[in-house]
Amino acid sequence: MSAVSTRRGTLCLTVDNLGMALAVGRQRAAHPDPDEPGLRWGVPAFLELFAELRLRSTFFVEGWNALHHPDVIERIASAGHEIGLHGWVHERWAEELDDRAREQLLWDGTAALRLAGFDPVAFRAPGGYRGSCTLEVLSDLGYRIDSSIDAKSGAPGTTPAITSLSSGLVCIPWTWDMIDFWQYEMRPDGPRTPGQVAEDWMELTEAAADRGGLVTLIIHPFVTGVDPERMAAMRRVLENAIEHPGIDVLSAGQVAEAHLSQLPGAAVDMERRAASSGFAPH
Numbered sequence: 001m002s003a004v005s006t007r008r009g010t011l012c013l014t015v016d017n018l019g020m021a022l023a024v025g026r027q028r029a030a031h032p033d034p035d036e037p038g039l040r041w042g043v044p045a046f047l048e049l050f051a052e053l054r055l056r057s058t059f060f061v062e063g064w065n066a067l068h069h070p071d072v073i074e075r076i077a078s079a080g081h082e083i084g085l086h087g088w089v090h091e092r093w094a095e096e097l098d099d100r101a102r103e104q105l106l107w108d109g110t111a112a113l114r115l116a117g118f119d120p121v122a123f124r125a126p127g128g129y130r131g132s133c134t135l136e137v138l139s140d141l142g143y144r145i146d147s148s149i150d151a152k153s154g155a156p157g158t159t160p161a162i163t164s165l166s167s168g169l170v171c172i173p174w175t176w177d178m179i180d181f182w183q184y185e186m187r188p189d190g191p192r193t194p195g196q197v198a199e200d201w202m203e204l205t206e207a208a209a210d211r212g213g214l215v216t217l218i219i220h221p222f223v224t225g226v227d228p229e230r231m232a233a234m235r236r237v238l239e240n241a242i243e244h245p246g247i248d249v250l251s252a253g254q255v256a257e258a259h260l261s262q263l264p265g266a267a268v269d270m271e272r273r274a275a276s277s278g279f280a281p282h
Contacts, residue, residue, distance in 0.1 A: 009208030010162075010258075011241045011249045012172055012216040013057040014147065015046060016086055016124065019069050021062035025089030025126075032068040042225025043072060047079050049231065053238055058252035060086035060124045060147070063109025066116040073118055082253045084122035084147070085109050094129035094151060106137045122252045124148055128176075135167040145256045147172040147216065160214050162259045170256040174216035178204065180223045180230070194233035201237045209246030214255075 019039045023029035034040065050057055059076050063085060066073065077083055088105045091097055097105070106123075113120050122145035123138050125131065130148035138146055146169045153160075156177035163171045176182045183197045192200065204215045217237070224230040241247045250258070 009205065009210070009212055009244075009247045010214050010255055011205055011208070011238075011247055012147075012214065012252055012255045013050075013055055013238070013249060014084075014124070014216060014218050014252060015057055015059045015221065016126075016218055017090060017220050017222065018043070018059070018061040018065045018072065018086075021064045021086075021088075022090040022126075024064065025062075025087075025091055036222070037226045038221030038223075039069065039072060042221025042223075043076070045225045045231055046219070046221060047076065047081075049235060049238070050081070051079060053235075053242060055238065055242075055249055056080055056082070056251040056254065058082040058084050058122055058147075060084040060122065061113075062086050062090055062126070063088045063105070063112040066109075066112035066118070070116040073113075073116065077118060082122065082251050083113065083118045083120050084124060084145070084252065085113060085120045085143075086124055087126035090126040092127045093125035093134075093148075094127060094131035097131065099131075099133040102131055102134055103137050106134070106141060110141050121145060122147060122172075122256075128154060135165060135169060138169060139167040143169060145170050145172060145252050147174065147252055149173050159211070160216065162214055162255060164259070164263065170259050172214070172216055172252050172255055174218060178216055179218040180234075181220055184223060184230070194227070194229040197230070198233035198236045202240050205237070205241050205244065205247055209244055 020029050020033050020036050059081055061073060061083060073083060087093055088109050110120060121143060123143050125148035128149055129151050135146060153173060154175050156175055158175055160173035160175055165171050177200060183192045185191060208215045224234055241249050
């Protein structure tokens with residue numbers, strides 16, 4: 001797949017959360033559960049759909065999962081998908097933690113994934129907002145991408161843009177209406193049906209194609225992956241994007257690679273960078 005043109009829109013395909021990490025973080029559970037629905041059915045459903053559509057995604061997983069579900073992460077990575085970090089046990093990153101705690105959890109989560117054999121290049125703050133000092137620590141740890149937002153960003157209906165941050169990371173932002181959990185559980189005007197969510201997301205995709213913009217879809221195994229109607233809606237959105245002449249469907253790594261290749265003065269050898277960075281299209 002070629003790099004994203006500035007005249008084309010981008011759908012960045014991402015997955016958040018794995019297993020019981022969120023429940024552990026909320027003190028609703030104390031240990032892993034192999035029968036957790038997202039783990040048992042959601043992840044396999046996503047992998048099957050992505051394989052059928054020949055798409056690559058970025059799975060943002062909590063560091064806790066490197067201890068308890070390395071086999072699942074290996075299955076995701078072996079299918080050609082990228083691994084990103086999503087906190088330790090899905091903390092409320094900006095609200096519950098101070099700078100020292102965020103720094104510790106970034107180091108520990110990264111170390112856990114690396115010890116399990118995975119080298120995450122992307123981070124997304126659980127809860128969405130990155131908080132202070134996060135970008136500096138990510139840069140120190142060798143991350144290339146941050147897909148979090150600032151506290152005043154992300155309003156539904158606004159237009160996110162891929163940017164290069166002063167820390168050297170590429171920021172791939174999103175808005176709340178691009179998230180399945182927000183659509184199905186958090187909308188102020190009430191939850192949407194799968195059909196309505198599909199229509200909303202296809203409208204966002206069409207708008208991105210018209211302006212050369214960005215849609216960062218964020219789907220969860222325990223939200224979309226366990227429900228046949230929601231999975232059908234997701235398939236509809238992805239098939240529509242694949243067929244759209246003005247849209248590229250890419251992982252976070254592929255989006256970052258394309259962005260870097262378009263910076264002024266950047267003469268990027270795509271094959272060389274793909275071999276060294278893990279951003280190769282799949």
